[in-house]
Amino acid sequence: MADSKAPPHDAPHDHGLAHTTPVWLLITILLALLFFTVLTVAVTSFDLGAQGNLVVAMVIATIKAGLVATFFMHLAWDKRFHAIGLAAGVLFFILFLSMVVADRGEYQIDIDRHGEKYPFKMK
Amino acid sequence: MTDTTSETQSNSETNGHSAPPPGDHEPHEKAEAHAPNGHGGGHGHGQYPHLAHHFDSPQQQFDAGKLGIWLFLFQEVLFFAGLFCAYTVYRAQNPEIFVYAHYHLDTTMGAINTCVLLVSSLTAAWAVRNAQLGEKNKLVLNISITILCAFVFLGVKYKEYAHKVHEGTLWGHHFNPEHELWELDSFKTKHPESAELAEKIAAIQFEGLPKREHRGEHEGSGAEAKAPAAKPAALPTAMAGATDSDTKVRRIQSLLFQASDETLHPLVAAGIIKHDILATTGLERPAKAHIFFGIYFFMTGLHGVHVVAGIIVWVWMLVKAKRGQFGPNYFGPIDYAALYWHLVDLVWIYLFPLLYLIH
Numbered sequence: 001m002a003d004s005k006a007p008p009h010d011a012p013h014d015h016g017l018a019h020t021t022p023v024w025l026l027i028t029i030l031l032a033l034l035f036f037t038v039l040t041v042a043v044t045s046f047d048l049g050a051q052g053n054l055v056v057a058m059v060i061a062t063i064k065a066g067l068v069a070t071f072f073m074h075l076a077w078d079k080r081f082h083a084i085g086l087a088a089g090v091l092f093f094i095l096f097l098s099m100v101v102a103d104r105g106e107y108q109i110d111i112d113r114h115g116e117k118y119p120f121k122m123k
Numbered sequence: 124m125t126d127t128t129s130e131t132q133s134n135s136e137t138n139g140h141s142a143p144p145p146g147d148h149e150p151h152e153k154a155e156a157h158a159p160n161g162h163g164g165g166h167g168h169g170q171y172p173h174l175a176h177h178f179d180s181p182q183q184q185f186d187a188g189k190l191g192i193w194l195f196l197f198q199e200v201l202f203f204a205g206l207f208c209a210y211t212v213y214r215a216q217n218p219e220i221f222v223y224a225h226y227h228l229d230t231t232m233g234a235i236n237t238c239v240l241l242v243s244s245l246t247a248a249w250a251v252r253n254a255q256l257g258e259k260n261k262l263v264l265n266i267s268i269t270i271l272c273a274f275v276f277l278g279v280k281y282k283e284y285a286h287k288v289h290e291g292t293l294w295g296h297h298f299n300p301e302h303e304l305w306e307l308d309s310f311k312t313k314h315p316e317s318a319e320l321a322e323k324i325a326a327i328q329f330e331g332l333p334k335r336e337h338r339g340e341h342e343g344s345g346a347e348a349k350a351p352a353a354k355p356a357a358l359p360t361a362m363a364g365a366t367d368s369d370t371k372v373r374r375i376q377s378l379l380f381q382a383s384d385e386t387l388h389p390l391v392a393a394g395i396i397k398h399d400i401l402a403t404t405g406l407e408r409p410a411k412a413h414i415f416f417g418i419y420f421f422m423t424g425l426h427g428v429h430v431v432a433g434i435i436v437w438v439w440m441l442v443k444a445k446r447g448q449f450g451p452n453y454f455g456p457i458d459y460a461a462l463y464w465h466l467v468d469l470v471w472i473y474l475f476p477l478l479y480l481i482h
Contacts, residue, residue, distance in 0.1 A: 016255075016451050016452065017181060018185065018189075018458070020256065023252070026248050026249055029245070030241060030244075033241045033244075034238060034241060037234065037237050040475075053481075054481075058476070060476070061473050061475075068244060068465050068468060068472070071248075072248040073461075073462055085193055085197050086196070088197070089201055090200060092204070096204050096205075096208055097211055100211065101215065104212045104215055104216065108216075111216070
């Protein structure tokens with residue numbers, strides 16, 4: 001149904017121009033989001049190795065973001081183009097991030113030199 | 124709008140590629156386009172008072188607006204991407220300052236704000252449903268709750284900012300913390316033994332130094348005003364001026380050697396002591412800790428600006444909703460406002476663990 005301009009008009013929650021999200025689903029999503037919030041706070045008290053905690057936190061955040069985008073932002077029933085666009089934005093984000101991360105060590109010598117030449121002074 | 128024939132023509136052309144489903148909406152609306160218009164604007168859309176004259180149908184108007192808001196949201200993702208890149212680079216370069224600085228943040232406040240934003244996202248999504256179904260009163264209620272949540276969020280944010288101003292945990296040269304890491308409750312509760320060890324070391328390190336007396340005053344009287352000259356710029360160049368430093372260093376190092384790895388680790392991770400005990404001459408503050416607060420204020424500040432913009436949009440929507448403008452054929456603005464609001468929520472979903480929940 002995603003590739004047609006409008007969802008079928010006999011769909012139970014359809015109201016003409018766009019899908020209407022049922023209340024029970026909205027509340028379920030909120031409860032899931034709150035659960036993941038509690039989880040992500042709780043998990044910080046466990047040591048999961050060098051970058052383990054960061055990875056887990058980011059995975060949980062991404063699940064939460066996915067829930068918001070899919071249901072609150074209607075992407076599940078929306079035109080696929082919007083989801084593709086958002087995914088493209090996120091992919092470019094990851095691309096920027098990858099280039100920057102791959103490159104960041106290159107200037108360490110300059111940073112150190114600069115730090116020696118202009119040490120940070122407290123006021 | 125005199126040539127209704129060509130309008131109908133273009134209408135069928137516009138929708139032609141998308142194979143409109145065999146519902147009762149399209150034909151109905153085309154038929155109505157010929158009817159004398161009801162609002163005297165010469166728009167020819169008498170059936171739909173909110174249909175702008177340059178659109179053929181509510182569906183086209185809605186889809187166009189929705190594409191517009193999504194294009195805006197795509198660039199918002201890229202806009203925030205720059206800041207997340209900055210965050211990543213600085214965290215990769217200086218992991219210890221992020222560990223150090225996150226103890227200065229109040230996780231409870233952050234968690235409350237996360238929940239507040241999530242609830243407001245629910246009410247925003249619910250408002251879209253209300254608008255679609257023409258439930259005016261519920262729509263007004265849900266928009267009001269959304270605005271209320273936004274204000275609660277900003278209120279909590281204000282408390283946090285005010286606390287940081289008071290504590291001196293600010294960006295750049297304004298970074299001049301009132302309390303050292305081991306004096307913070309957040310650090311003490313999480314790592315009681317490490318805090319105790321640090322206290323002992325501090326006692327040796329600042330023993331007999333005028334600095335220490337001032338520090339003592341500050342600790343004792345809490346919010347004692349900042350006497351700028353006397354304010355201890357404290358630690359950064361550890362032990363630089365100590366006279367009998369060799370003895371002190373030896374005493375400090377022997378304390379460190381006696382401590383367990385579990386006790387030392389939190390201090391090492393936060394850049395308070397060096398990994399190599401023999402190279403440690405005393406407690407330090409990570410040299411670039413101010414960078415974290417630069418990033419913190421920039422990211423949360425920009426997010427806060429988005430919340431303020433969201434409030435303005437929602438107030439506008441509230442006015443429109445109170446006038447009963449929304450219904451099954453016109454709810455686009457509520458949908459777009461909600462989409463924007465969800466994106467603001469999405470950004471916070473990442474900011475919260477990245478800033479508050481550093482391990």
